[in-house]
Ligand SMILES: Cc1cc2nc3c(=O)[nH]c(=O)nc-3n(C[C@H](O)[C@H](O)[C@H](O)COP(=O)(O)OP(=O)(O)OC[C@H]3O[C@@H](n4cnc5c(N)ncnc54)[C@H](O)[C@@H]3O)c2cc1C
């Protein structure tokens with residue numbers, strides 16, 4: 016029999032997986048891309064799924080979409096620094112480790128040959144839309160992408176999206192590149208030009224998804240959105256992520272994150288996303304007095 | 315005899331249990347430290363001396379794992395504490411936990427002969443005493459087992475899974491535990507609050523299991539990361555599913571998605587697992603207003619109510635659709651909650667929630683109930699009294715009306731039979747599911763139950779896995 020320290024002083028979990036950051040890139044102001052070692056997740060990931068990660072022992076669990084995953088055992092995540100946890104993640108550099116990453120989570124997208132599909136995305140939503148566009152294209156769909164942002168500097172993954180699209184459109188709120196206005200305007204124009212979309216994917220800030228789904232509703236085009244409610248466990252245990260779809264309560268982390276846009280109660284989603292604004296502000300002030308201005312709620 | 319003990323014995327007689335000291339209510343509602351402080355050695359000796367060491371002990375049949383109660387209590391009276399804990403551990407591998415959270419008055423203590431005339435022997439408190447004493451001593455790690463070449467995957471690191479892992483590791487199996495969350499322990503870490511079950515005690519049990527050679531893989535949600543079929547293909551000889559009943563139920567009444575309305579699971583996960591009670595040091599926020607209503611009458615409701623109080627609520631009201639006598643919570647916790655100033659509204663059930671412009675809850679309408687005929691469970695079923703709706707002001711609501719099994723494994727495993735509530739159907743003698751080499755136990759196979767019953771079914775499953783793999 017071997018003896019050791021008192022039981023209560025033994026070290027916590029020995030980690031079987033270390034999630035080292037092996038590359039990092041600034042994509043736009045406040046938008047960062049990291050490539051992280053996570054071999055099991057990389058092997059299993061499918062378009063439309065996400066991970067939940069925790070940076071340090073005292074950090075929140077935050078959900079981020081899987082953007083790419085590779086045979087070399089890495090995954091790529093793209094995130095916008097909107098509050099404490101994403102800023103904290105942004106402070107990590109190449110060689111640092113992320114304490115926990117659980118995934119892949121959520122149901123994968125239903126990928127098939129839809130005929131003609133529009134992939135409409137805005138802001139950091141483009142990161143979530145990219146793997147879906149790519150998979151749809153590989154499955155034989157004709158992919159028409161519309162990507163948008165507030166201005167040219169904030170446009171994400173332009174080249175990558177263009178590569179997996181049969182046709183590719185850009186829109187910026189200020190007109191600094193492409194159409195001046197919203198992605199939903201471009202979508203409407205294309206629909207009116209008889210593009211004949213069988214399906215529309217709309218991924219971005221809730222307000223953008225709502226407007227896009229309002230555009231397609233009168234045309235009865237099947238529209239899929241990827242919802243981003245507040246999550247804690249991401250495994251169907253807490254109900255924080257609940258959303259009303261066709262007047263039924265669904266858990267976005269296990270029943271989604273994708274849902275039929277025309278059935279989603281966006282007003283409730285937007286209200287629930289604001290549930291902790293005072294705490295989110297206080298933590299930024301409390302812990303990060305100089306650490307930068309909060310850029311959340313641009314909409 | 316030490317004077318303190320003499321004094322205590324003068325105050326006590328055979329029919330009265332030695333009380334356990336606890337933090338004063340006024341003090342404890344401001345912290346998350348453990349409420350019940352446990353027996354001192356003298357108190358434990360005095361309490362143990364009350365046991366009649368019955369030759370045909372009734373208490374043992376009330377314990378789901380049949381701890382040899384008179385034997386371990388006798389060893390306490392002989393000051394042989396190390397032998398006492400070994401005796402308990404023959405049947406119960408998590409005694410520091412069970413001593414704290416078993417509903418003893420419904421189990422072992424319910425059958426104690428002393429209970430007919432006075433107080434039953436405080437079996438749980440004595441179990442806790444010897445277990446805690448052992449935790450202060452260096453951990454003795456059993457000799458590494460020679461592996462028998464067989465591999466078993468355990469899904470979920472709650473009490474059921476941890477028990478299976480320990481039992482099989484001791485028999486020479488290579489065991490890998492896959493846990494979806496970032497820590498092991500199940501409800502013991504994410505549900506039951508620190509003031510009732512300090513997390514370092516759970517951690518000590520988990521460390522012990524790892525010392526047995528069990529490999530623990532956290533952040534691994536089975537069903538998404540791997541399916542059961544993949545695990546079996548990969549070379550596991552058997553799989554045990556102990557994934558619990560973690561899916562919260564909601565009331566299904568209008569307004570339930572307003573901000574400020576939590577499932578008990580969300581509330582407790584934030585507080586316990588994510589340590590929101592230490593916000594902003596720990597970064598996960600929690601919002602508790604002034605007037606809190608908690609819906610439900612079980613341990614989960616009480617844990618939520620008492621946590622809300624500790625997070626600064628001015629008033630916390632438990633709203634339960636039956637009456638006090640039907641509350642399923644442990645008696646000790648009900649008494650503790652009442653001392654802390656938690657009020658109860660019995661025979662009431664929410665009918666809708668009202669909110670303000672920002673979508674925050676401001677009120678709860680409820681309807682009065684009366685108790686009707688007994689249902690299948692023998693409990694009288696509550697029936698609403700028409701037209702009795704009243705609105706109560708609230709700014710936080712915690713819904714604690716039950717939980718059903720996590721559905722991810724069930725929905726990704728073909729041929730796994732479940733009931734319509736998602737409970738995995740198993741042979742109650744062996745724990746085997748409808749699939750060969752796949753076993754299940756704990757809340758996922760029974761519906762919400764207790765820590766000790768989850769352990770009991772884990773023991774059974776470990777035994778039959780061993781039998782079938784050595785056949
Ligand atoms: C399935 C899913 C996939 C996502 N994928 C991406 C992605 O690929 N890239 C990206 O930049 N963002 C993504 N998000 C959003 C991202 O999780 C939040 O921006 C992040 O959690 C904000 O945390 P914070 O502490 O930095 O900001 P905070 O200041 O805490 O919050 C800013 C706002 O973010 C939202 N938010 C806060 N906490 C959470 C939480 N735990 N879960 C979800 N939303 C929260 C709230 O609306 C809040 O007002 C995704 C969200 C979901 C649900």
Ligand SMILES: Cc1cc2nc3c(=O)[nH]c(=O)nc-3n(C[C@H](O)[C@H](O)[C@H](O)COP(=O)(O)OP(=O)(O)OC[C@H]3O[C@@H](n4cnc5c(N)ncnc54)[C@H](O)[C@@H]3O)c2cc1C
Pocket residue numbers: 415416417469470471472473474475492493494495498499500501502505506534535536537556557558559560582613614617644720722723755756757758762763764765766768
């Ligand atoms: C707040 C609360 C208070 C309670 N109080 C008491 C009490 O005082 N006394 C008492 O006896 N009982 C109490 N109970 C009940 C008791 O905790 C449970 O009966 C017991 O924990 C069940 O054990 P289990 O091992 O079956 O499941 P759990 O403890 O639920 O553990 C299941 C584990 O499986 C993990 N998991 C789930 N899905 C997956 C997956 N797909 N892949 C991998 N891992 C997965 C979960 O994360 C979890 O860690 C309480 C329960 C709650 C919620």
Ligand code: SF4
Pocket residue numbers: 376377378379380381383406412413416418421422423437438441766
């Ligand atoms: S395990 Fe629970 S039921 Fe059994 S003797 Fe101990 S306290 Fe009593």
Ligand code: SF4
Pocket residue numbers: 364365366367368371372373374383384425426427428435437
């Ligand atoms: S029934 Fe009571 S008195 Fe008898 S052995 Fe059990 S605990 Fe002791």
Ligand code: FES
Pocket residue numbers: 245246247248249250251252253254255256257266267268269
């Ligand atoms: S995030 Fe907890 S249930 Fe979805």
